[in-house]
Amino acid sequence: MDIEFNPEGARYAFGAFDRITINGEAWRMTYEKEDGYVLTMVDGAQLSQDFSHEQLSRLGNMGRIRVDHRYYHPDSAARRLRVAAPLIATLGEMQRARLVKRSAYVQAFLELERKGLLKRTDASITASTLALKGTAMGYAARNLNPSGKDKPGWSANLANAPSARTLRAWVKAYEEFGEGGLVDAMHRKGNRGRQLAPEEQGLMMKEVRRYLGEERLSQKQVHENVIGAFTVHNAERQKEGRPPLTIPSRETVRRAIHSLDAYAVERARKGEGAARKKFRPVGAGIELTRPLERVEIDEWTIDLISLMHSTGLVDLLSEEELQALGLDGKKSRWFLTVAMCATTRCIVGMTMSRTPGAEAALQTLEMVVSDKGRWSDAVGALGFWSMSGLPELIVTDAGRAFNSELFRFACSDLGIASEITVAGFPELRGRIERVFNTMSMHLLPRLSGRTFSDVATKGDSDPAKRAALTVEDLTFALVRWVVDIYHNMPHDGLGGETPAACWKRLEKQWGVQPPPDMRRMRLVFGRRMARVLDKEGITILGVRYHSERLGQAMIAKGPHTVPVRWHPKDIGTIEVCLGKEWFGVPAVEDGLDGVPAQTWMTACRTARSRKPKGKLIEREIVHAAIKDITRRNEGAMALTGLLVEDWSHERIEREEKRLFIGFEVGDSPKPRKAENGVGSILPDPVEPAAPAKAKAKRPAPRKRRKGGETGFSIEED
Numbered sequence: 001m002d003i004e005f006n007p008e009g010a011r012y013a014f015g016a017f018d019r020i021t022i023n024g025e026a027w028r029m030t031y032e033k034e035d036g037y038v039l040t041m042v043d044g045a046q047l048s049q050d051f052s053h054e055q056l057s058r059l060g061n062m063g064r065i066r067v068d069h070r071y072y073h074p075d076s077a078a079r080r081l082r083v084a085a086p087l088i089a090t091l092g093e094m095q096r097a098r099l100v101k102r103s104a105y106v107q108a109f110l111e112l113e114r115k116g117l118l119k120r121t122d123a124s125i126t127a128s129t130l131a132l133k134g135t136a137m138g139y140a141a142r143n144l145n146p147s148g149k150d151k152p153g154w155s156a157n158l159a160n161a162p163s164a165r166t167l168r169a170w171v172k173a174y175e176e177f178g179e180g181g182l183v184d185a186m187h188r189k190g191n192r193g194r195q196l197a198p199e200e201q202g203l204m205m206k207e208v209r210r211y212l213g214e215e216r217l218s219q220k221q222v223h224e225n226v227i228g229a230f231t232v233h234n235a236e237r238q239k240e241g242r243p244p245l246t247i248p249s250r251e252t253v254r255r256a257i258h259s260l261d262a263y264a265v266e267r268a269r270k271g272e273g274a275a276r277k278k279f280r281p282v283g284a285g286i287e288l289t290r291p292l293e294r295v296e297i298d299e300w301t302i303d304l305i306s307l308m309h310s311t312g313l314v315d316l317l318s319e320e321e322l323q324a325l326g327l328d329g330k331k332s333r334w335f336l337t338v339a340m341c342a343t344t345r346c347i348v349g350m351t352m353s354r355t356p357g358a359e360a361a362l363q364t365l366e367m368v369v370s371d372k373g374r375w376s377d378a379v380g381a382l383g384f385w386s387m388s389g390l391p392e393l394i395v396t397d398a399g400r401a402f403n404s405e406l407f408r409f410a411c412s413d414l415g416i417a418s419e420i421t422v423a424g425f426p427e428l429r430g431r432i433e434r435v436f437n438t439m440s441m442h443l444l445p446r447l448s449g450r451t452f453s454d455v456a457t458k459g460d461s462d463p464a465k466r467a468a469l470t471v472e473d474l475t476f477a478l479v480r481w482v483v484d485i486y487h488n489m490p491h492d493g494l495g496g497e498t499p500a501a502c503w504k505r506l507e508k509q510w511g512v513q514p515p516p517d518m519r520r521m522r523l524v525f526g527r528r529m530a531r532v533l534d535k536e537g538i539t540i541l542g543v544r545y546h547s548e549r550l551g552q553a554m555i556a557k558g559p560h561t562v563p564v565r566w567h568p569k570d571i572g573t574i575e576v577c578l579g580k581e582w583f584g585v586p587a588v589e590d591g592l593d594g595v596p597a598q599t600w601m602t603a604c605r606t607a608r609s610r611k612p613k614g615k616l617i618e619r620e621i622v623h624a625a626i627k628d629i630t631r632r633n634e635g636a637m638a639l640t641g642l643l644v645e646d647w648s649h650e651r652i653e654r655e656e657k658r659l660f661i662g663f664e665v666g667d668s669p670k671p672r673k674a675e676n677g678v679g680s681i682l683p684d685p686v687e688p689a690a691p692a693k694a695k696a697k698r699p700a701p702r703k704r705r706k707g708g709e710t711g712f713s714i715e716e717d
Contacts, residue, residue: 019071022051023064028072058198064259095184101136101158102182105167106174108135120171125164133161196252200245203229208256212268223253288343290510291503295348295391297339297364299356299401336478337364337401339394344502345491346387347482348372352475361401362410365394366525369414369515379476381483387503389512393417413524414516518567519584522575526565534559537588538576540566541597542604544588545574553578568597 014020014029014037021027027039027049036052059065109125112118112135118128125132136158162170174182196204207226211217217225227247234244248256266274288294335356339349349367353360369390376385394416396402402420411418487500494502516524531538533554537546553562565575565582572593573584592600 014067015070017070017073019068021066021068022059058201098184099182102162102170102184103174104136104158105132105162106170106182108132108138109167109171111135120168122164122168125167129161132167133159136161196248197245200248203233203245204248204253204256208253208260211257211260212265214269216269219254219257220250222257223250226253289506290392291344291346291387291506291512292341292348292368292389292391294342294393294395295339295368296342296395297337297349297361297402298397299335299337299360299399301335335360337361339364339368341387341391341503342395344387344506345493345499346487346503347499348387350478350482352478356399356401358401358406361396361407362525365407365410365414366521369521371515375479376483379480379483381480383483383487383500385479385483385487388515390414390515391416392513393419395419395421397421410524414520518570518573519575522565522567522570522573522584523582526567526575529564529566530561531564532559533562533576538562538564538574538585540564540574541571541601543571543592543600545576545585546588547585549578549583550576550585570594571597571600 014032016029018029019026019042020029020039022039026042028042030038030040030048032038033050036050036054036056038048038050040046040048056065109118109132112128112131113120117131118124161167170182204226207222207229210225211219211222230245230247234247237244335353337349337351337353337356337360338347340346341348349364351360351363351367369388371388372385376383394411396418397420401407408418488498490496490498491502497505515521529540531540533550535554537544537550539545563577567574570593571587572595573586575582576585
């Protein structure tokens, strides 16, 4: 590769949010001129300096400029603070000493604040300096001089109390990021390099850049070439009567070589492919220590035809079954969206869909923050799948599903930093790709249980009686494989430890952030809809929601449309917005907390089929049906949760009109007096779907609305 040096210098492009580090000092771009930039230091002095393009080019060639793009952008700052804090155990002696001091004063401040002895004002803090100092000494009583030096320095000396403003900044950092937020960056200050004269620097860098050649010169050879070049140049200067240039030492040349961009060096010496494979997976060098510190989500086209052939499963299926699953090559493929904890390699979310999209990404995200025990219980897994919590960072590719507003806003509302990897580099999602490769190799041979047992034992002797393989069977296999096989296989990326054991160990050591409460789940993951508020409240899928606050709004404005959030996995409460405030409204019917919409609809269908001509179905029959369905089909319905649910307006409106028009749930008909005044007329008997418990006391029934309005549900398969 021929590399030429441009004596006029390169023209660098800096953004408004870039951090430009020159010789160890951080700067921001103030404005650009025709011949250069005006940069401003980011420390307290806020000094500005003019840099020409030629100066910047020379410094860049020396490897003395580092640009962190969009470093000061709020999103980048939040993401960086969440994942880039150094380990306290890796801090140097003085840096740890400064941390001990900061932590002691912060704890002292919080203790005095709890006791009501100071307030968060500069005047109060200044007046309490002695109390702060004494309390801080108590917190650091085991090691009052952590640096171990006779003169520990102002920043590490506990006897030197910080100013009120500084202490407030420490407290704020601690409350936002814990102890890691108190780690400073003083070790990066200063300029330890020797500044060569421009001519010396240019001559040396001309030879140093030859290190980037395909001939792969060693550092020793480069230094020898530098000596030779300076010797020739000094001989010419001596003839001209000018003083000789100082020949750089071997260490100076070595530092100049190391200042070259490592990726550029690898690319020039070994090629683009080798450089990309070596550096891209490492990224920014994030060191992962905690569960859910970094969660990677990717969507994958399930080539089930290849998977079935590679595992031998295709021999167990009939042509009809292949067509039903879309495995005959004529129908659309399935897509699997998987979320994996990069620290423990545990799979923390997984959904299947016919087409990839924002709904699949959103449902996978919801699964990440939800306990997955009901899925593992549904397949009779021996292991646990309780890996859940709020991730600190979610990393995805640049696909439409992850760029969608639905997914991005959900991450933002949950307080999860998100990052999109560079498109076109499959190495960035290598972990999940390896999971899929492992799945194809080990899914069937090591799977035990009922999934394919009927198909395998019956063989081809009687295809008509053979149990058909359904999509639920496939989800059964996936869940069982994840929980009992993959999570318990030694992983080379974990040093031979299994993902389940790694999660258990690190969760005990670090813990995980708790998942969102149900109210936030409704607001973030609930279906957005507009519903009419009338005198009977709000009705969705035949379920009425009402409260005193809704009643007051109805009296004040009459019937009107309000924004609603409705979660199909828990129809017991909805979120309603009046004005600018959201609040929860419970269902008028008791016993619906935690009941999924699919269970409710199936129960209503069952109850209505028993009384097809009735307009009022007794609530005890519906609730008995709910219990019966939950008891008998809980496992099957849990597995359907892995499939992306379709709650589109059109489909739900059709379902609601078909099922709930002219139908409502109410109290059992009460006996009425006979016409002759003697005795009572009993209502016609009804056959319950299942034995029901004694009916609890309920408030007097309210008027029921006739018919229903548009809403959300799922059609049964």
